[in-house]
Each structure stands twice: as C-alpha cells, then as structure tokens.
Amino acid sequence: MESLTELYRIGNGPSSSHSLGPRAAMTAFCARHPEAAAVEVVLYGSLAATGRGHGTDRALEAGADGRPVRIRWRPDVSLPAHPNGMRFIARDAADGEVAAWTAYSVGGGAIRGEGESLGPRTSVYDRSTFAGILGWCRATGRGIPDWVEEREGAGIWDFLTGIRAAMDAAIDRGLAASGELPGGLGVRRRAASHLAGEGKVPLWRRTTLAVYALAVSEENAAGGVVVTAPTCGGAGVLPAVLRHIAEEHRCDDRAVLRALATAGVVGNLVKTNASISGAAIGCQGEVGTACAMAAAAAAELLGASPAQIECAAEIGIEHHLGMTCDPVAGLVQIPCIERNAVGALRAVDAAALAMLGDGSHRVSFDQAVEAMRRTGADLGEGYRETSRAGLAAIVGPPPEPGNACG
Ligand code: SF4
Structure with missing residues (x-):
C-alpha cells in the first residue's frame, strides 16, 4: 500500500478524478514538453461524459501554464485500461505534433501513464489486508x-x-x-x-x-x-x-x-x-x-x-x-x-x-x-x-x- 500522503490530497473540487487528476497530468506533460506551443487533449469514457460538469476543462487549462488547450470529447470511446483515459498531444507553433502521452486518472487525483500498473506505486506498508x-x-x-x-x-x-x-x-x-x-x-x-x-x-x-x-x-x-x-x-x-x-x-x-x-x-x-x-x-x-x-x-x-x-x-x-x-x-x-x-x-x-x-x-x-x-x-x-x-x-x-x- 502507498503512503497516506498519496491518499489524502489537498486541492480544488469538484472531482479528484475529473479535475485534480487531469490537472496534475497536464502539469506533468507540460513540464516534460516545455517546447509545446499548445496542447490538444482527447478525453475518453467517463472523463468525456461528465468532464465539463466536473470541471475537467477548467482543470486542464489551469495545468497548462498559459498554453492554449484544445479538448476533444470522446464519451463514446473507453480505453481498455481504465474508463478515465486521456491522450495529451503537444503541438508546435505550426500545429505539428511534437509528442504524445496517454494517461489515466485512476481515482483520488492519482495519475498513471500508459503501460504503468494502475495499482499502488510504492509499498510503504508491509500488509495490504x-x-x-x-x-x-x-x-x-x-x-x-x-x-x-x-x-x-x-x-x-x-x-x-x-x-x-x-x-x-x-x-x-x-x-x-x-x-x-x-x-x-x-x-x-x-x-x-x-x-x-x-x-x-x-x-x-x-x-x-x-x-x-x-x-x-x-x-x-x-x-x-x-x-x-x-x-x-x-x-x-x-x-x-x-x-x-x-x-x-x-x-x-x-x-x-x-x-x-x-x-x-x-x-x-x-x-x-x-x-x-x-x-x-x-x-x-x-x-x-x-x-x-x-x-x-x-x-x-x-x-x-x-x-x-x-x-x-x-x-x-x-x-x-x-x-x-x-x-x-x-x-x-x-x-x-x-x-x-x-x-x-x-x-x-x-x-x-x-x-x-x-x-x-x-x-x-x-x-x-x-x-x-x-x-x-x-x-x-x-x-x-x-x-x-x-x-x-x-x-x-x-x-x-x-x-x-x-
Ligand atoms: S461517485 Fe458519483 S455519485 Fe458519488 S459522489 Fe462521486 S460523482 Fe457523486
């Protein structure tokens, strides 16, 4: 099990999975790609179905550090790993693709990248029952x-x-x-x-x-x-x-x-x-x-x-x-x-x-x-x-x- 510091997070509502998580993912993506002039985000499944009501669009913009954010809503598609899937695409000034990353908001504000286990990252605790x-x-x-x-x-x-x-x-x-x-x-x-x-x-x-x-x-x-x-x-x-x-x-x-x-x-x-x-x-x-x-x-x-x-x-x-x-x-x-x-x-x-x-x-x-x-x-x-x-x-x-x- 992870540390309690990974469970209790202080942040803005209304939704940890639909606002805290996407914002954190956008912040991480932009930090890895400072060259991005703009970011396109494709939201899948539940994130797309209830995203605006849950403030996902505002959360993504808040995490983009002033870059323009373009969102595509795909409630009709659910990625196999988790219903809260997101694909980030970094765009250059000519709208060319610089980099892309698929991530999942797995609950409580936690984020996992494509290919990463959706379970706990660390094992602070020696018992899990x-x-x-x-x-x-x-x-x-x-x-x-x-x-x-x-x-x-x-x-x-x-x-x-x-x-x-x-x-x-x-x-x-x-x-x-x-x-x-x-x-x-x-x-x-x-x-x-x-x-x-x-x-x-x-x-x-x-x-x-x-x-x-x-x-x-x-x-x-x-x-x-x-x-x-x-x-x-x-x-x-x-x-x-x-x-x-x-x-x-x-x-x-x-x-x-x-x-x-x-x-x-x-x-x-x-x-x-x-x-x-x-x-x-x-x-x-x-x-x-x-x-x-x-x-x-x-x-x-x-x-x-x-x-x-x-x-x-x-x-x-x-x-x-x-x-x-x-x-x-x-x-x-x-x-x-x-x-x-x-x-x-x-x-x-x-x-x-x-x-x-x-x-x-x-x-x-x-x-x-x-x-x-x-x-x-x-x-x-x-x-x-x-x-x-x-x-x-x-x-x-x-x-x-x-x-x-x-
Ligand atoms: S799980 Fe659904 S019904 Fe329950 S508090 Fe969250 S948004 Fe509301």
Missing part, C-alpha cells in the same frame, strides 16, 4: 495508528496535522457561504441555514454532523479547497465525523490525528484491493469508502479495539455495496452533497453498532472489499460516472458530449 493488520495489532498489543507510524515514520503526524487543518477549514468556509452553486442546476447551499435552524428537528440530535458534511461537499461542488478522503466526491464524510465526535466527546488533538491515520489505512485498503474511483466501480468506491473510513475513525476516537474498528469499517462498506454513480447533469451536486451527509450519519451508526459487540463478526472487511470490487465490475457503464442512467437519466437533462450540464 485488514486481516494482516489485525495480526500485527494482536502480536504487538498496539493499535492501527502505531502501525502507521512504524511504517511512515514520525513525520506522518505533521502531515496529518495539515490534513486535519484543511478539513476543518473546508467545514468553516462551507458554513460561511450561501447562495446557488455553479452549473445551472439551481442547487442552493444549505449548510449554513440548516445550522441556524439546529434543534428544530424533533427527535434528531445529529444536525451538526450532517451539516458539517453538507458544508464540505458544498465547498467541493463550488470548486473550493477540500481534502480527498478518499476522493473529492466523498470529501465531506470524514471531516464531519471527526469534528462532530471530537466536539461531542472533547477528544484531544492526538486522538483526532490517530483516528485520521486509521481512516487512511481503511481508504488505502480499498484503494489497493478494489478501487476508489466512481468511474471504475460506482459511488460505493467513493462515498462507500468514505463511510468506512469515517466509521473506523469514529471507533478509533471512541476507544474501540482494532477488531471493533475493523467491524465498523466493514459495516460501512457492506451497506454501500452496489451504490451507483449517477450525478445529475454531470455535476457533483445531486446526489453527491446529500449523500455525504447520509454517509456521515451512517458512519457513526456503523461505529456504534460495531462497538456494541466485541469485534467478532461473520463478514470480514477484506471480504466486503472483494465484494465491492466484483460488484463494481458488474455495474453497467451508465452507473459509473457517465450520467447516463439512474437519477441522472430521470432528473437531469440528457448529457451532451463533454458537457452534461449544458
């Missing part, structure tokens, strides 16, 4: 965050301190903003107004938790700065759960960082053994994984054993199996924003359910992740970030090539 990690915990009598520190070094805590600050800042900015989100769907920010009305919902004490998730996801939809956890689309779940529980239970900073480390291990396990890309396996890989990460974080914060933490993460995955990615009009708004709030609520419930028992349970986290991988492979293309099926087909306008929102 939860069963293996539990074995280490049993043998050493230590917790999951201790394993993280052993593998990553003590510097990981400074990194996670920065990640936590960025998560909190996204909540605060989301709570301070109002108005309509961009894209033309007419979706209004509601985190701030919901918070102002806190306590008015009978029998519901967790308004704040849901509102924190809404705040981050609205920031993401507006193109604000968020942390991939594991992606931009699922970025609201973990910050909301961490902050809500830390406030409710007066957890200290060290405990929150340890929870962030444990959540990162959960996200890394899914990334390694299935996928965190909505285009590859649907929203189960994004918000489903975010829920599992947050469930594990909640359990860690509340003093659960490693076995209970594994159980919490498994519940988080199991009850998102099969969840499709069908963003209306290609925007990361419906169902994404509300889905983050529901994911945060479910995460806390998953942690509570797990902590009612001693951690023993029938379905292991590793089995649930394998089920996720296989389920994702069975999902039709319309349910994998193309806005061609599900809610997108019923609620939104039919997507135009490259611009589902018009």
